[in-house]
Amino acid sequence: MVPPAEIIRFLKTRNNFLIATHLNPDGDGLGSAVALSMALRQLGKKTLLFCKDPVPKQCRYLPGQDEFQPFEALPSPEMKGYTLILVDCNDITRIHTDKTFLSALQCDASAVIDHHETEKRFGDERWIDPSSPATGLMIYHLVGELGAEMTEAMAANLYAAIAVDTGNFRHENTDAEVLRVAAGLVEKGANPTTAYRQLFESWTDGRFCLFLRVINTVDIREDISFVSVTQEMFRETSTTPDETDNFVDFPRIMERIAVSVFLRETGEGRFKVSLRSKGEVNVAKVAMALGGGGHRNAAGCTMEGDQDSIKTRLLEMIRPLVSRS
Numbered sequence: 001m002v003p004p005a006e007i008i009r010f011l012k013t014r015n016n017f018l019i020a021t022h023l024n025p026d027g028d029g030l031g032s033a034v035a036l037s038m039a040l041r042q043l044g045k046k047t048l049l050f051c052k053d054p055v056p057k058q059c060r061y062l063p064g065q066d067e068f069q070p071f072e073a074l075p076s077p078e079m080k081g082y083t084l085i086l087v088d089c090n091d092i093t094r095i096h097t098d099k100t101f102l103s104a105l106q107c108d109a110s111a112v113i114d115h116h117e118t119e120k121r122f123g124d125e126r127w128i129d130p131s132s133p134a135t136g137l138m139i140y141h142l143v144g145e146l147g148a149e150m151t152e153a154m155a156a157n158l159y160a161a162i163a164v165d166t167g168n169f170r171h172e173n174t175d176a177e178v179l180r181v182a183a184g185l186v187e188k189g190a191n192p193t194t195a196y197r198q199l200f201e202s203w204t205d206g207r208f209c210l211f212l213r214v215i216n217t218v219d220i221r222e223d224i225s226f227v228s229v230t231q232e233m234f235r236e237t238s239t240t241p242d243e244t245d246n247f248v249d250f251p252r253i254m255e256r257i258a259v260s261v262f263l264r265e266t267g268e269g270r271f272k273v274s275l276r277s278k279g280e281v282n283v284a285k286v287a288m289a290l291g292g293g294g295h296r297n298a299a300g301c302t303m304e305g306d307q308d309s310i311k312t313r314l315l316e317m318i319r320p321l322v323s324r325s
């Protein structure tokens, strides 16, 4: 993978960057943003890191993650002199939901570095590679092309980014190139055991209780599995929405399950939907048709209605994809 010369030139010729990643941030967005920020600082640039939602607990072990600020901390909504870089997303509405805020945010220019299949037209400079397993892999190559040194802190962030988006190197997007880059990052100081433990085995007791409840909601219809979480379950277990990360992966353990769906209640009659599939079943198409997006085997969107009608609608959309594959 070679980063386009235009993006290298774009980054080298500018001085102040506002680096932002998506809502409900994950290890790929967060790790990629921090590593990019560290590389740019080595070149003498000024960088600020933003995310609307807090860094989830499992990513807080990574150096530099404490630098993320909410957008309310911007010196002013008008960020003249700054270049906005969206990392691990390619549409401005993925970093904030408030349209008034987004139209007030006035940077000099903008760039997008992302690997999502579902593209929007945002950004003056765009590097979007849907064949890349993680944005972290793209940043790895970008660091080299920028002539920055891969420090231990950057290596830990990029290893985490790649580990998260490949499901710790086991999803369909795991190939020889990913494993070679991961090996390179381990040589630079990333620790695979620390990363795995922190990212995947650092649950609190409350999170485990929540998991038990969520798993008990399992509803298998044909070869499609549904699990769900309500706001009441969060209250009862003293947990937060970011603690449901990976829950959607578990029903896939059943061999016959082709698609696993997770419904997270975000408000009255409103659900965040996570979709996971195996092989050729492209759930990004379903998410996109519902106003969301993602990748072939991992995508998401927001839906309104009661759980039952949402499940029925999803079933109707997913069924033809599964029977065709």
Ligand code: 5GP
Pocket: 022, 024, 094, 118, 273, 274, 275, 291, 292, 293, 294, 295, 298, 299, 300, 301, 302
């Ligand atoms: P998750 O289900 O873990 O929230 O997201 C799975 C993948 O789909 C991630 O790559 C995420 O960025 C993407 N995704 C989730 N929800 C949305 C959404 O509402 N819009 C778009 N464009 N992408 C989403």
Ligand code: MN
Pocket: 028, 029, 088, 115, 134, 135, 165
């Ligand atoms: Mn990603």
